[in-house]
Amino acid sequence: MKGLHIELPGLQLKNPIMPASGCFGFGREFSRLYDLSILGSIMIKATTEEPRFGNPTPRVAETSAGMLNAIGLQNPGLDKVLNEELPWLEQFDLPVIANVAGSKEEDYVTVARELSKAQNVHALELNISCPNVKEGGIAFGTIPEVAKRLTRMVKEVSEVPVYVKLSPNVSNIVEMAKAVEDGGADGLTMINTLLGMRLDLKTGKPVLANRTGGLSGPAVKPVAIRMVYEVSQAVSIPIIGMGGVESAEDVIEFFYAGASAVAVGTANFVDPFICPGIIQELPELLHRLGYEHISESRGRSWNNHGHFAYHRA
Amino acid sequence: MKGLHIELPGLQLKNPIMPASGCFGFGREFSRLYDLSILGSIMIKATTEEPRFGNPTPRVAETSAGMLNAIGLQNPGLDKVLNEELPWLEQFDLPVIANVAGSKEEDYVTVARELSKAQNVHALELNISCPNVKEGGIAFGTIPEVAKRLTRMVKEVSEVPVYVKLSPNVSNIVEMAKAVEDGGADGLTMINTLLGMRLDLKTGKPVLANRTGGLSGPAVKPVAIRMVYEVSQAVSIPIIGMGGVESAEDVIEFFYAGASAVAVGTANFVDPFICPGIIQELPELLHRLGYEHISESRGRSWNNHGHFAYHRA
Amino acid sequence: MIRKEKMEIISQKEIAASIFELTLAGELAAEMKNPGQFVHIKVSEGFDPLLRRPVSIASIDEVNKQFTMIYRSEGRGTSLLSEKAAGQKVDVLGPLGNGFPVEEAAAGETALLVGGGIGVPPLYELSKRLTENGITVIHLLGFQNKEAVFYEKEFLQLGETYIATADGSYGTKGFVTDVLDALHPGFDLIYTCGPTGMLRALEKRYEHERLFLSLEERMGCGIGACFACVCHTADDPSGFSYKKVCSDGPVFRAGEVLI
């Protein structure tokens, strides 16, 4: 589509819209609703070395303008993803971003090495920020030195560019971003979910079996925008932004903040046709705002952005 | 009101409901709408040594189920608060919690010492977490050692118990809470706002003149509940919980999480009669849930909470 | 095929205490194949509430491209839905899930249909299909109390119908299992939908029978993509194998999954 093509490390995106990891499975279900080839990319569900069942149910709960989830990285494991899911995805003209998770450094390294060899995996997304895994997954995402070290190890074995997915549950997101950039990350994806909780009025107990869960949806968008804004001005690697995106307008807001592409998570549950809908609406919105190419909107919120540097309206 | 009386360090609360700092001024405007004496307490607007004008406008922006604010601690300064606002509040049967802010340690100490001498100030709320002050206010709230040191200094000069207001913008809220407990805090208030941002669709520029602002309202409640849940099990000082409270049900959710009293912020703007409304609804709700006293609901979400320890339903 | 459509409200009425019968029209109704399938409904335009609500299909009118659902107004979502009136539109995603296997019952057989509360509605379309196929149906329906009872007449037109209420204000006092104890009905297979406790009791009682249970679980997507509604398979109760209630279910054969 005109004005939407974006080039990022490892990724030639016909448009900058992609489903966020964990909100789209491996694409099978949505492929029955529309042709996945229209998407810019697909971020597949987190893959771990061994299969995981994940957490007990209930795994989701609704909150004001958001939802909590504690899926617990359920996935069929590396072998099945490599031998079944990825080959199945080859029928589409669709670069895959493979989300890599684990509980130990070696897990990440193994999964990253193997996934990066798959023909249609054009980039890895290092998930150091899942709040729902107990064994310490969260620590990777909150301690800069640990994140940097892991990034470096994964970079060493990966055959494709590595994007690191940042957790918003940190005191200093810029510090985290710089650490993984130092570790060799080719890009960032952000934000993962905010750690939250809901209690049942009758029993007083957590609504989620896992007690706490990750908050996503429109409620978190202001936090995501702020973080993309801060990080994009502090690093020189590109950012795939996400957190509460529901419309073409939200996509532009993330570009203004400094993102170079945008992922859609929770909104896929509210409207399974949301990604094609946004892709279709973007050209008209860009036109209305006076941009010929979506990249012109990038970083317009920045402190030092030249006034009307790109703007033609 | 029956079943609502709560005793906390320095505070005899006829009920556990109070307006949150910055959302109620010094009470004058709301006093025209209802008798402030029905409130459990009042958390007055942050006071600094010198008067402050605060940030340029626009200072507020709406977000999905939330709002951003960047007031910038506008206040008339210590002298006026001591000589005008606090004496005016004496006409009400209302223990005051005075919110103390500053940009240097000495500022905090001066303001705390002086405010704590006022007759109707029964407790201080140390605001180490305002995201809208530039001079480093935020650092007090994100570095445990700094927060602990400040707490200790303020404790030394205060004539009333000191509650420390925690920022949610941290990697580890429990660590922060323990640090200020170590510093001698008598209680905690949490959460302050989450740092967020909104960009204007037409210009790409931030909607707030201050660029970023603090996110409050229903959107943040899951984060607040999670933090109160974590902290209340890790410290032995009481917590005044807040973040998105809009109803009696929300108050109970905070008690379940481990709070001993609850503050209402943003909801005062949506419905200026919200505090009296909640106070009125609580007894009936408690009855429906089978509690004779609201304190029985406290901590029911905890991991180790004895099943039906207090429950009589 | 799964569609998303703004369907028009043909009628909405409260047929029992807080129980609403809502009839919607649109192309989507033509896609509905099996009783026991459900739809996923967005009750408002904005984000209040954010997520869709799963509700079973209670009856299908293929000719007029309409379907009816019956739901209890409980929380924010269903109470907002109950405020809508004829002529307004509702955003429906569906049909979802597998539905009850009507073909498992052969003509001449007797099927026992056991429903509890808001688990009763999908049994209605099921019962219609079964009777059309020459199967004798016996309905066993449990409700909280007299005020909550609905569709007794409709079920009676299709076959024997027994009602139980928890407080005894109507029909047999107690649960559907109490009716079973008293009645000992003869049957060839059972279809059931209702609270998990009821399903568990039935599964235990009839573990060797042809029993089909419709499950409920909190849902995100409703289409099988988010892994919110997963349950263990019965043969691997703590392993990795799983079924999704939304897309593999909501109906499972007894012994298939852990409930």
Place this chain on the structure above:
Amino acid sequence: MIRKEKMEIISQKEIAASIFELTLAGELAAEMKNPGQFVHIKVSEGFDPLLRRPVSIASIDEVNKQFTMIYRSEGRGTSLLSEKAAGQKVDVLGPLGNGFPVEEAAAGETALLVGGGIGVPPLYELSKRLTENGITVIHLLGFQNKEAVFYEKEFLQLGETYIATADGSYGTKGFVTDVLDALHPGFDLIYTCGPTGMLRALEKRYEHERLFLSLEERMGCGIGACFACVCHTADDPSGFSYKKVCSDGPVFRAGEVLI
């Protein structure tokens, strides 16, 4: 006194492109004292949108305890409001703010009322009060284009009325200041409400006149408690002294605050 009330919609109609006239009834209307005061409206039950919306009072009918407001459907809040129909209720907080000082104009004097876009509505009740008090009124109203013009007839009934449209599709082409240039009307004092640019131009032009300006600012509480809507006083432009638009204003005397 400020009240909060669910007021009943008496009528709502679109009187110009995206411009709605909404009449509400309730006890609250009896509290309305001054033209130029505003109400703060919650357009929905839930949190979508969360905050209230400030809208000026356009006319007051004390006898019937009704008032009318005129607003432009812009974003989510006002567009939701525009979907409501007679008989429905709207949650109103008000009256808020000080309003225009009607008493500043003495009988026999001439008042110039200058309005821009959605700043026009509060001038209508003001004009009625002024004419009742024996003041001659001249209206100068600016709009985007012909389609956006409203209440011309109503204003004409009260006094001379001149219209400007930005695109020249109706009345004088340009801004109200262009009309002023052409017209040079004689007057004793001015009341104005509209876009900040217009207010600034008027303040500059008539700095020595009796000029009263109604300001707009983003609001939180609307009652003076949150410090969202603060502006500097003109005599202390970078100091600590301030006025709140919601409770000290929205109407200020020229030279009182920095705009």
